[in-house]
Amino acid sequence: MSTHHPTVLVVGAAGRFAGLVVPELVRRGATVRGLVRNQAAAAMARGRGAAEIAIGDLRDPESLDRALAGVDGVFHIGPAFAPDETGMGLNTVAAAKRAGVRTFVFSSVIQPTFTPLANHASKIPVEAALFASGLRYTILHPTNFMQNIGAAWPGVLAQGVFAEPFPKTARVARVDYRDVAEVAAIALTEDRLAYGSFDLCAEGMPNREDIVAIMSDVLGRPITAGEPSFADWAARASLPLDADQKRLLALVHGHYAAHGSGGNSLTLRALLGREPRSLRRYIEELAARA
Ligand SMILES: NC(=O)c1ccc[n+]([C@@H]2O[C@H](COP(=O)([O-])OP(=O)(O)OC[C@H]3O[C@@H](n4cnc5c(N)ncnc54)[C@H](OP(=O)(O)O)[C@@H]3O)[C@@H](O)[C@H]2O)c1
Incomplete structure (x- = not known):
């Protein structure tokens, strides 16, 4: 396995946010396999730089097993406000374990422990599953997106x-998701962000x-x-x-x-080695x- 030129499955590779992770990975020499649900999305993911496509569904563990065959790393983002966002995240973590994936990057949310917000609370079990998974995880806590x-x-x-x-x-603290995408790509192509959970704010x-x-x-x-x-x-x-x-x-x-909604830019500045956008x-x- 090549750590620095890995094959990475990007969940939502055709989407507004995960789609920004694809070119960052390609720029760092990774081969991107985009997980998408249909051919129209496949074309969008290819347009962003995905060399391979896996048609699959986060609700279908067998499709995730197929998508993860031969993969070194996974980028996962949960679809916003999906009632079963937690289950979809747990499916991805479990499939990554079965596939022997090395690195798992989870794009979560700032303050996931602020549980009165369901879209924050829904990420906690996914983070907990990663802590107990044996996977080399990096968890991203981005604030409200400038996008x-x-x-x-x-x-x-x-x-x-x-x-x-x-x-x-x-x-309200904000972040340009392109900076989050860059941090995700660093985590998937270098070792230095392993086992970290990082608040990401401009x-x-x-x-x-x-x-x-x-x-x-x-x-x-x-x-x-x-x-x-x-x-x-x-x-x-x-x-x-x-x-x-x-x-x-x-x-x-x-x-x-x-x-x-508070947020601190120190971590993002340190991770990027430059001022956040x-x-x-x-x-x-x-x-x-x-
Ligand atoms: N917006 C903010 O300011 C903000 C801030 C912090 C954190 N967040 C978090 O960021 C996430 C943003 O999600 P988003 O949906 O808006 O982003 P997105 O980039 O649109 O990602 C959603 C992607 O997931 C895919 N998807 C949905 N259901 C799927 C399924 N069952 N199987 C496979 N793929 C599926 C969608 O593909 P299709 O094209 O097939 O539908 C889409 O490409 C949320 O978890 C949110 O809590 C957002």
């Missing part, structure tokens, strides 16, 4: 408003007033901070979530309203693309 702002960007340009359904004064805890100030500066026109109700915001965002999943997402925003840089890139 959520990217999803809202067309509306920002069209309406001149950046809206999120919690107070504009609530401070510098600062901006509130929405800070964010629209950056947007206004970068765009050269005023952008205001919207505070819609969750229902109005969800309707406008046309989220691919059912009613129960929306309820769980609303709890996250309720948490932000009550407490904000900043929110300003992310917004500048969005503006350059428009």
